[in-house]
Amino acid sequence: MNALERHRRLSAIWASEPGFRGWFSTVNHNDLGRMFLVTAFFFFLVGGLLAMLIRAQLATPHSAFAGPEIYNQIFTMHGVVMMFLFAIPTFEGLAIYLLPKILGTRDLAFPRLTAYGYWCYAFGGTMLLVSMLFGIAPDSGWFMYPPLSDAIHSPGINTDFWLIGITFVEISAIAAAVEITVSILKYRAPGMSLDKMPIFGWYALITALMILTGFPPLILGSVLLEVERAFGLPFFQADMGGDSLLWQHLFWLFGHPEVYIIFLPAAGVISTVLPVMCRTTLLGYGWIVAAAVALAFLSFGLWVHHMFTTGIPHMGLAFFSAASTLVAVPTGVQIFAWIGTMWRGRPELHLPMLHILGFFVTFVIGGLTGVMVAVVPFDWQAHDTAFITAHLHYVLFGGFVFPIFAGIYYWLPHFTGRRRFFRLGEIAFALVFVGFHVTFLAMHWVGLLGQRRRISTYTPEDGWTAINLISSVGSFILAFGIAMILLDVLLHALSAGRGRRNPWKAPSLEWAMMTPAPAYNFASLPHVTSRAPLENDPGLPLHLATGGGYLGTPRDGRRETLTVDIASGRPEMLVVYPANTRLPIVMAAITGLFFLSLLLKFYWTVPLALVGVAALAWRWVWGLGMQEDPVPQPIGCGLEVPHAAAVERGPGWWGSAFLLTANATFFGSLLFGFAFLWTVAPGWPPPEWLTPSWGALILGLVGVAAGSLGMRLAMRQNRRGAAPSMGLALALAGTLALAYGCASLMLRAPAPTEHAYGATLLVLGGYGLFHAALAALMVVFTAAQVRRGFTSRTRRSVFSITCLWTDYAGFTGSIVLLAAHLSGLSP
């Protein structure tokens, strides 16, 4: 088979449906990555437009441009759109498009999940846009503090759009994070051990892990606040045992890591692009990885620095002030590694490099003002002034937008296969750079003069007029620059001439394929022996195109790829991907129905939507079953590996494990909330404690044991070749008993609308009940698979997945039951 023939056969296997219909059924990371990026940039424009409205309003005193109600919506939506609908999805899109190419494989771990995540993002974002068109957008600031955002002070539907819409969008972040984590750990080219992984892979891995542990507190906060608004459970009302500070803790437990979730991928782009621009290799690879890991962890210990002015005891303040100054160290290590790289190489001022220089200047200034506000006494002066907004834009624009522009210009030839012919981009960069600094330097200044953030107007006597005007003029220059970049990219995509492959002479694998990338990426998978595969072997692209690597022979119309051992990169199993399907978009739509029903208070459609999601999820995994035992598969180069259906821990197990990591953070935050309210909130002790029921407690705990034992028994029976019915029956009985224990706790919780104690017990019980029911459903699913002959001694992966989920339900369920009953004993 020659290269062209192979290309035709692979394309036929991997292609999405032709025309726009393909958008709805594609599961390919090439398509979905592009769709993510285009949508995210659409939202960047929306957010930018809102920023222009803000600056138009603030340009002059006594502005009559927008009243305070509308202005509140404008700045809130600006922040929300930029953070949730632009920055995070841009990372997701870039990672989804690039990772399989950089890692030398054909697609991400769970293609249908990629599509589901995209559609959740698109639908959730649309919900927020619609709210804006109707003038009922969220208006309590992007961090939505209660009591301002509770039902008493914000009675309209505005806040609900935020709580429900953002939670919907977060699903896509969690989905993408699970996907990215598993892909980086398992879906790499053979031979690519951890130390040979391109640096972008490390950054993306760390970011994805941070999303898995950073977003759940926010999701919890949103759930609690929405439940308070809709049903009156007083989690944040101080007079009823709640505490509005709980929201601030939960929000910033997410919010500070979020800043690094935004910065780290950008740093990954810089670490990839900078060495190529300087014609050298990255200095201190190991140091950078260590610094990124350190940064990720430290960033979880900083959240209280957003709450320095809330009356927290001195010692608490000092902990977080110390930790906040500490992050400067790993950030510094990265910056010095980059400077060292430039020093060692010969920097060439291509357009991506200009944006990287823009990043350096801007981000370093942002970092310095950051250290300033980490010092408590200074923060007390600057808190909630325009100085803070200026600081955060230096970090976000400098640390994210400039690097992303660098990345876009760097990978543009890869996206399109063309080369630039205008110099429009250089002028645009100059405008953006100048415009940005004029706008936000001025805002530092006016902030120090006392201008608070989020004010819709001021008087001439305040003395801020000239500076604000300068700032607004700057922002319009900035907007003009961004519009030019957009134009440049469009012109490039539509009309530039064909370019040659790998125009930057980059060393990494994404340039070892034709551009624009074919749906299957690599005609055969490379064997990686160094961190710069393309540099060491310039003949690699040809070698791969002619089928010299792994999986070079298309067979049976299957989309195939390999997974590897995490540390060593030794080939481990053969994965066959599902093909195009509309299941993800339908499932996202039904998920949307669930959220929409909550929003519009159509409570009778809520259970319908839940049943719909469950049924679709059932179909989703059912289709993976096989009737016969797969034999070991030849993968070329004289190797054979088992099929993914014939191992103990298949891709589904890994996906579940990381999803449960996120879930466990959610649960941990819930326990934190319980402990926080109990020890800190003013309105305690509650008027009435739970009356413990020994029957329900013991039944529940016995159920936990039975569930775990039952699943283990079922696995043993299956391994011996016997029918696992005994074990599954025991597991089912156990999970149902646990469900009963939790349901009874919910019913016995003392008056949940009267005091936060009862409300918390209700939510804890609900959490336990939901997971017990889910585990029961999975046991039933396993039994159905057994009956249909989808399992055997070899095809056993469904058991380990179900076991994981029953164990998790049991673990959290017993904590729920014990915590609730112990609290009942406390008086």
Place this chain on the structure above:
Amino acid sequence: MRDVVRIMLAPLLWLAAFSAVYGLQGLLCGHDVTGSIAGLPLPRVILIAAYGLAIALQCGVLAWLCRTRAAVGSRFVGFVSRATGWTGLVATIWSLFPVALLSICG
């Protein structure tokens, strides 16, 4: 997975210790713990003991990382895990230092 966990161990321990000491401080203040041991106020003694324990644990982890470095798959993982091990130790000493000096509640 072992290698990845090795890299994350020390910072994870720092995070746990940091949260635990912060929580402990909250508890001590929330429950108005008083009394004294050897002339020092009881809450201070408890907090400093926790601080010492956290540092000891970090030292233990770091020692373990250095001792077993020959056993890991690659020199790279050995290097990065020792670097994060030092990070954990330094971060523990620096960020929890206030327990020794500052007023505990208020």
